[in-house]
Amino acid sequence: DTEVTQTPKHLVMGMTNKKSLKCEQHMGHRAMYWYKQKAKKPPELMFVYSYEKLSINESVPSRFSPECPNSSLLNLHLHALQPEDSALYLCASSQVRQGAKGGKAFFGQGTRLTVV
């Protein structure tokens, strides 16, 4: 199984709502990532989990709250988002990177989020 599964595929939420994005992989990867991608732009790293611990937070606003309950699951909790947070949210996983050996990441198909 070389898939990263993200749910839901599409999400529309109001600015006062609370919602969660989910990501699951069964490749035994111990590094998992959240990226945000605006239209016609490259993915921007938000968070990195390594061995289920948050290792990188790219100065993401606190209205985005990541969670890694176990080695296969990654969540992104959303609260009080703004319309400018509308984007494609991508989850990825990989082996924990060790110098030149690491790097290959497997991406999910993303959640298309619209904040109204």
Next chain:
Amino acid sequence: SQQGEEDPQALSIQEGENATMNCSYKTSINNLQWYRQNSGRGLVHLILIRSNEREKHSGRLRVTLDTSKKSSSLLITASRAADTASYFCATDAGAGKSTFGDGTTLTVKP
């Protein structure tokens, strides 16, 4: 800000022609990867080249890396309509994260 810059931003070719995309970056890297993204979907890993490698092949793909110029190129030979997508380079400078370039949008006309 993104480390990588890619050119061209957009490329349109006929089926059967070769497509070349370039990527430049600013800092030392452990490796560089190329990904493909079909419209609005997830990214697919194409090829990884390590900092001590100069060239790598995978099927119709050929990647070169020049660490002295901090640049890489991706060549797709004998292109097909199914190659139509956005192509991104991503640099791994350590600390467990990759930084994506701005991408090249490739259109292959049948």
